[in-house]
Amino acid sequence: MSTISRTEQLTHIYGAGTAFEQAAIRNVNLNIEKGEFVGVIGHTGSGKSTLIQHLNGLLRPTSGKVYINGEDIWAKPKEIRKFRFQVGLVFQYPEYQLFEDTVYKDISFGPRNMGLSEEEIDRRVRQAAAFVELKEATLYKSPFELSGGQKRRVAIAGVIAMSPDVLILDEPTAGLDPRGRDRILGEIKEYHQQQKATVLLVSHSMEDVARYASKVLVMNRSEVFLYDTVEAVFSRAEEIEKMGLTVPQITRICRRLAAQGVPISPHTYTVESAKEQILSILRERGKR
Amino acid sequence: MALTDISIGQYFPGNSPVHRMDPRMKLVLTFVYVIMLFIAGNFLSLAMGVVLLLVVYPISQVPLKLIVKSVKPIVPIVLFTGILNMFFVKGDILWAWGFLEVSRQGVRMAVLLAARILCLIAGTSLLTYTTSPIALTDGIEQLFSPLKKLGAPVHEIAMMMTITLRFIPTLIEETDKIMSAQKARGADLESGGLFQRIRALLPILIPLFVSAFRRAEELALAMECRCYHGGEGRTRMRTLQMGRVDAMAALLVGVFLAATIFFAVAGAV
Numbered sequence: 001m002s003t004i005s006r007t008e009q010l011t012h013i014y015g016a017g018t019a020f021e022q023a024a025i026r027n028v029n030l031n032i033e034k035g036e037f038v039g040v041i042g043h044t045g046s047g048k049s050t051l052i053q054h055l056n057g058l059l060r061p062t063s064g065k066v067y068i069n070g071e072d073i074w075a076k077p078k079e080i081r082k083f084r085f086q087v088g089l090v091f092q093y094p095e096y097q098l099f100e101d102t103v104y105k106d107i108s109f110g111p112r113n114m115g116l117s118e119e120e121i122d123r124r125v126r127q128a129a130a131f132v133e134l135k136e137a138t139l140y141k142s143p144f145e146l147s148g149g150q151k152r153r154v155a156i157a158g159v160i161a162m163s164p165d166v167l168i169l170d171e172p173t174a175g176l177d178p179r180g181r182d183r184i185l186g187e188i189k190e191y192h193q194q195q196k197a198t199v200l201l202v203s204h205s206m207e208d209v210a211r212y213a214s215k216v217l218v219m220n221r222s223e224v225f226l227y228d229t230v231e232a233v234f235s236r237a238e239e240i241e242k243m244g245l246t247v248p249q250i251t252r253i254c255r256r257l258a259a260q261g262v263p264i265s266p267h268t269y270t271v272e273s274a275k276e277q278i279l280s281i282l283r284e285r286g287k288r
Numbered sequence: 289m290a291l292t293d294i295s296i297g298q299y300f301p302g303n304s305p306v307h308r309m310d311p312r313m314k315l316v317l318t319f320v321y322v323i324m325l326f327i328a329g330n331f332l333s334l335a336m337g338v339v340l341l342l343v344v345y346p347i348s349q350v351p352l353k354l355i356v357k358s359v360k361p362i363v364p365i366v367l368f369t370g371i372l373n374m375f376f377v378k379g380d381i382l383w384a385w386g387f388l389e390v391s392r393q394g395v396r397m398a399v400l401l402a403a404r405i406l407c408l409i410a411g412t413s414l415l416t417y418t419t420s421p422i423a424l425t426d427g428i429e430q431l432f433s434p435l436k437k438l439g440a441p442v443h444e445i446a447m448m449m450t451i452t453l454r455f456i457p458t459l460i461e462e463t464d465k466i467m468s469a470q471k472a473r474g475a476d477l478e479s480g481g482l483f484q485r486i487r488a489l490l491p492i493l494i495p496l497f498v499s500a501f502r503r504a505e506e507l508a509l510a511m512e513c514r515c516y517h518g519g520e521g522r523t524r525m526r527t528l529q530m531g532r533v534d535a536m537a538a539l540l541v542g543v544f545l546a547a548t549i550f551f552a553v554a555g556a557v
Contacts, residue, residue, distance in 0.1 A: 058468050081474055089472040096462075097469040099494035109491065113474030144498070158473060 003070075004198050005032040005055055005087070005166055010064035012050050024050035026222045028064070032166075032200070037192050039209030039230070040202040042219030043244055048202050051219065052168050055200070056087035068166075085114050088164030092171050094155035098143040103134065103154050106143050110162040128161035132187050149180040156184070160191060167191060168200040173208070185212055206248040210234065210269035218245070231267055250274050300417045305533045306348035307418045311427030313534040317541045318415045324541075324548050325404050325411070333551035334400060337407045340544045341414075350417045358413035359406055366405050370398040421453040430528060443519030451507070459500065466495050 010028040015021050025047040032038060042048045053059040054066050057073045057080045066073050073083045088110075091097070100106035107128055111121045129139060132153040138146070143154055156172065169188065173181040189212055192199045200217075203209050209216055209230070216233040218226040220243050226233050233240070237247045237255065246252075254268040254277075263281060268274045301307075306314075321340070328334040345355065379393030416424070429446035436442050470491045471477065477488050 053468065056472060058471060081476065084472055084474055091465065091469045091472070094469065096499055097466055097473075097491075097495050099491045099498075109470075109475075110473040113476065162473070 002034050003031050004034040004068065006030065006067040006070075007051075007054065008065040008067070010051075010054060010066060011062050012054065012059060013062045016062055023222050025054075025219075028224050030217070030224065030227065032198060034165075034198055035196055036198050036215055037189075037213045038198075038200045038215045038217055039213030040200055040217045040219065041204070041206065041209060041245060042225075046219040047222045048219050049170060052089060052170060052200065052202065055166070055168060056089045057083045058089070081113075085110070085162050086164055087166040087168065088159040088162050090156050090159045090167070090169040090172055092174060093152075094159075094172075095143075095148065095151035098151060098155060098158075101142055102140050103129075103143050103146070104139040106154060107139075107157045107161050110158055114162060124161045124163065125157075127163075128157040131160055131191055132157045133183070149176055149183075152176070152180075153184065153187070156187075163195065164197070166198045166200065168202075170202045171204065172201070173203070173205070181208075188212070206234075206246055207250070207270075210248045210251070218243075230269055234269055235267055299420050300350050300354060301420075302349050302418065304347060304349045304418070306344065306414070306537075308531075308533055309418075309537055310528050310530050310534050311419050311423040312431050312528060313530060313537060314415055314419055315424075315427050315431060317537060318412055320541055320545060321411045322408060324545050325407055327552050328404070328548050329400075329552050331400070333548045334403055334407070336544050336548040336551065337411075338403070340541070341407060341410055343540070344414065345410075348414060348418050350414065354417060355410055355413065358417075359409050362405065362409055366402045369405070370402045373398040373401055422450060425449045425453070426524075426526075426528060443522075447519075455500075455503070458503070459496070462499055463492065463496055466492050 007028050007030045010030075011026050012024045013021055014024055028047075028051060040048055040052070050059065054061060055068075057066070060074060060077075068083050068086055071083075073080060098106050100109065104125055107125045108121050111124045116124070125139075134150070134153060134157065138150070143151060146154065152172070156169070159167065167188070172184055172188065176184065185208060188199060188201065191197060201209070201213060213230055215228065216226070216230055217224065218233060218240065225239075225243070226236070234247045234251055237251065240247055248269055250271050251267075251269055254264050254274055255266045257264050258266040264274070264277050268277065321337070325334070325337050328337055374390050374394045374397075375388060377391055377394035377397045378389075379391035381389050382392055382395065383390045419427070425446045428449070429442055432440070432442045467477070475488060475491055477485070477492075480488065
């Protein structure tokens with residue numbers, strides 16, 4: 001696999017040169033492989049948001065470099081928009097950025113900015129709408145008439161319509177009910193698989209990260225604490241809990257059970273896998 | 289562009305005697321100071337206004353840098369009016385070139401005017417430097433409360449001012465967020481002609497308005513839930529009280545006012 005997004009000694013300092021100088025991220029070296037699904041976790045203020053806004057060139061590094069497909073994105077600052085189309089960023093509560101009078105027009109905002117032809121824009125809008133399961137009739141409604149969950153899906157479609165190689169989502173499920181949450185995450189997974197896209201998902205839910213991500217990026221105090229596979233990261237549960245983060249609930253239960261001598265793997269990260277293991281244990285016991 | 293770097297309201301927190309003064313007294317004394325500057329019609333009386341600033345600024349512990357910052361934007365206006373005055377006031381001619389004439393009276397007028405405007409800005413800035421916006425609206429509300437008898441909605445206006453001040457940072461943050469979000473979708477805010485640039489602002493302004501209305505509605509609801517029903521019978525957490533500092537400040541300004549009047553009437557300098 002090849003690297004799609006890379007940072008080199010990336011540092012960002014807010015209010016540089018004033019008394020309120022504060023490093024938001026420090027010396028971040030990252031290598032994100034193509035097609036990876038990365039869960040980004042960390043405390044509020046750990047630098048997650050600052051980091052992701054560097055990956056598509058919204059923030060300019062104080063020092064260090066950001067590369068996309070091997071290209072230094074700040075080599076020609078005038079052409080920075082090109083990279084914003086390659087790396088789509090969905091902010092927290094993206095529904096507050098909707099502005100057009102129809103859903104269709106709003107989703108087409110990104111593709112239109114890319115300077116695509118009308119047919120291509122139409123194709124992209126319909127494809128993006130299909131990804132987030134919007135009905136044809138909804139496309140011609142005003143985005144302000146929709147429900148909260150629908151608005152959010154429209155906003156996500158607005159970014160997906162640019163068909164970015166890398167899709168970054170900052171807490172896309174915040175404030176949604178469990179059903180809305182599963183739906184949106186399912187749609188993101190779908191995009192990931194069908195488009196062979198790289199996805200970065202910022203989340204506070206370790207369950208979601210364990211379920212969808214292949215790798216986990218842990219940020220702590222402006223630095224990258226860990227960037228590894230889900231198994232490797234959650235196996236260091238003690239350190240993660242010391243940071244004030246958690247591991248998935250089911251992992252904690254399985255660890256306790258394993259500690260009590262139940263033959264279950266302490267490296268269980270999803271409820272499904274726990275269920276299977278417990279059922280097989282019960283079957284074993286039933287045989288005896 | 290980092291919008292969050294902008295500071296609105298120029299309050300400079302501190303604990304000097306000037307900061308501790310009752311906002312009502314500060315408002316009244318600032319008003320008196322402005323009148324004093326307009327009474328001063330000659331150099332000696334205007335000097336009183338300058339000296340008063342030289343006394344009060346060190347007490348307030350507001351750094352010199354801030355005064356310069358507050359005066360800076362109006363320097364062009366001061367220069368412009370000064371130069372106009374120099375040419376248009378007729379009198380004993382000092383210098384002439386074609387139809388342009390500079391008179392002695394003109395120069396005197398220009399210098400007085402410049403000094404007066406600079407004092408005016410520096411003096412009124414001291415009020416906003418040393419008084420938090422909330423204290424300021426409180427003071428305004430109390431000072432104008434007699435107008436309530438005439439049916440003026442004094443409390444409502446003060447409440448609106450307070451809410452406005454409270455929401456300025458929130459809206460700035462919101463604007464920043466929406467701008468980033470639209471830029472992430474490729475919005476181009478930096479290039480194009482005037483018309484294109486105005487059009488490019490729509491994707492930012494519309495969501496901003498929508499969210500401002502949403503916030504206003506939420507706030508109104510929250511206030512009603514807590515039984516807000518206007519100023520009638522409302523008590524305050526911090527009641528304003530005049531103290532010794534206020535009396536001393538009034539005395540100081542009073543003395544300077546008297547001196548200004550004396551020099552303005554007596555002196556012809």
